[in-house]
Amino acid sequence: MSPQVFTLPDLGEGLSEAELVRWLVKVGDTVAIDEVVAEVETAKASVEVPTPFAGVVVELHGTEGSTIDVGAPLISVAADTDTAAATYVEEERAGSGNVLIGYGTSAPPAGRRGRRARRADAPARPAGAERPRVRSPLVRQLARKHGIDLATLPGTGPDGLITRADVERAATPETPPANTSTDARTGLPIKERVAVRGVRKAVTQTLARSRSEIPEATTWVDVDATALLEMRAAMAVGDERPPGMLAILARFVVAGLARFPELNSRVDTEREEIQHLDGVNLGIAAQTDRGLLVPSIRGAHELSIRGLDAEIRRLTAAARDGSATATDLSGGSFTLNNYGVLGVDGSAAIINHPEVAILGIGRIIERPWVVEGTIVPRHITQLSLVFDHRVCDGGTAGGFLRYVADAVEAPVRALADV
Incomplete structure (x- = not known):
C-alpha cells in the first residue's frame, strides 16, 4: 500500500507559501487523525498543521527553516x-x-x-x-x-x-564552514546573513509598499496627560485592575474616527475612489521576538474601555507567544502605535498599508508645563499622526489629532460624549 501524501493546505488570506518552523513528529512515529505534525509560519501568523491521515510517518517533506508552497507535499503517512x-x-x-x-x-x-x-x-x-x-x-x-x-x-x-x-x-555529512564573505562596498567581513522570510518578509513588503504608494504627511502635538492618569487611577474598583492607558486612548481614537471618517478609509486605485468604512477594526502595533505584528480589535467601535482593554491584552499576548491567528493579524482599518513603551518621545511611523493613517503615542514623562501662567510639573506625552494626503488635507488630520489630544487633557468631559 502506497503511503498517503498530505500536502500543505490552503492557509487562507490568499497566502501561497509558509516557512516550516519545526516538525512535531519524526519518521517512524505513529500519528492519529487531526494530530498536529508541524508548525509553520505564514506572513500573518504561526499555524499548527494537523494531519488528516492516521498511521506511521514514512517521510517528512522539507527541512526546518525551508519554505513550502501551498499544495506541495508536507508529510507521507503509511496506513499502519x-x-x-x-x-x-x-x-x-x-x-x-x-x-x-x-x-x-x-x-x-x-x-x-x-x-x-x-x-x-x-x-x-x-x-x-x-x-x-x-x-x-x-x-x-x-x-x-x-x-x-x-x-x-x-x-x-x-x-x-x-x-x-x-x-x-x-x-547528512558535516558541511565545512563556508568562507567568510566580504561586503563589496565597505570591504568589511559579513558577520551573519539573516534570511528575510515569514513575518519579517511580510513586514518588509508592507512597509515598502506603503512608502512607494502613499503620499504621507505627519503632524504631532504635545499633550498634558495628568488628568488622564488621575482618571485611570480612579477606575480601579477594589482589587480590580484599572484599564490600561492604551485602552482609554483607543476609546478616544474610535470616537475621533466617527467624527473624521476620512482617516478610517481605503484608497481603491483601480476604481479611483476613496471608500469610507462603516465601523472600526483597530490595529494595535506590538513588538515581538518575531518582528512587528499588528493584531486588530474587530468591531472596536462597539466596545467599552474595559472591553478594549481585555482585547488589547489578549491580542498582544497572543502576538508575542506566537498563538495569534491569521484572522487576529489582519483586517485592521486604523492602527494605534504605543512606541512610548520603547522609551522614546516621538516617532514618524509608516502607515500600515492599505490603511490610510496611524496614530502614535510616546512615553509619558514629567516635565515643566505652563498652567494659567505658572510653571508646574505635569505628565506630558506626544501624539503623532501620519496620514495619507490622498484621503484628506491637514485640516481634517489636525482636527482629528486635536480631538484626541483634547480628550486626553480632559478625559472625564470627553467620556460624557462617547
Whole structure:
C-alpha cells in the first residue's frame, strides 16, 4: 500500500507559501487523525498543521527553516506499522535487497538492479559477513531513500542496533564552514546573513509598499496627560485592575474616527475612489521576538474601555507567544502605535498599508508645563499622526489629532460624549 501524501493546505488570506518552523513528529512515529505534525509560519501568523491521515510517518517533506508552497507535499503517512512492514517483506521476497530480521534475502534477478543504490565509496559486504542489526522497516526505507548500505553502518542502539538517527547522520555529512564573505562596498567581513522570510518578509513588503504608494504627511502635538492618569487611577474598583492607558486612548481614537471618517478609509486605485468604512477594526502595533505584528480589535467601535482593554491584552499576548491567528493579524482599518513603551518621545511611523493613517503615542514623562501662567510639573506625552494626503488635507488630520489630544487633557468631559 502506497503511503498517503498530505500536502500543505490552503492557509487562507490568499497566502501561497509558509516557512516550516519545526516538525512535531519524526519518521517512524505513529500519528492519529487531526494530530498536529508541524508548525509553520505564514506572513500573518504561526499555524499548527494537523494531519488528516492516521498511521506511521514514512517521510517528512522539507527541512526546518525551508519554505513550502501551498499544495506541495508536507508529510507521507503509511496506513499502519503492520502495513508498512508487510510492504517491506514483500519487497524482500521480490529480491529488493532489503534485509529483515528473521527473513532471508534472495539475489535480484539477472539484469535487475535493486531499488536501493549502494554509495559509491561503500565497500561491498564480504561473503558470510554478519547481517546488519535492523528491526524497523522504516529505518530500511530511510536508508534506501538516501542510498545508504546498512551493512557498512555502525549501529549505536542496544547490541549494535541501527537506529533512525544513525541513518540520518550518515545521510547528512558535516558541511565545512563556508568562507567568510566580504561586503563589496565597505570591504568589511559579513558577520551573519539573516534570511528575510515569514513575518519579517511580510513586514518588509508592507512597509515598502506603503512608502512607494502613499503620499504621507505627519503632524504631532504635545499633550498634558495628568488628568488622564488621575482618571485611570480612579477606575480601579477594589482589587480590580484599572484599564490600561492604551485602552482609554483607543476609546478616544474610535470616537475621533466617527467624527473624521476620512482617516478610517481605503484608497481603491483601480476604481479611483476613496471608500469610507462603516465601523472600526483597530490595529494595535506590538513588538515581538518575531518582528512587528499588528493584531486588530474587530468591531472596536462597539466596545467599552474595559472591553478594549481585555482585547488589547489578549491580542498582544497572543502576538508575542506566537498563538495569534491569521484572522487576529489582519483586517485592521486604523492602527494605534504605543512606541512610548520603547522609551522614546516621538516617532514618524509608516502607515500600515492599505490603511490610510496611524496614530502614535510616546512615553509619558514629567516635565515643566505652563498652567494659567505658572510653571508646574505635569505628565506630558506626544501624539503623532501620519496620514495619507490622498484621503484628506491637514485640516481634517489636525482636527482629528486635536480631538484626541483634547480628550486626553480632559478625559472625564470627553467620556460624557462617547
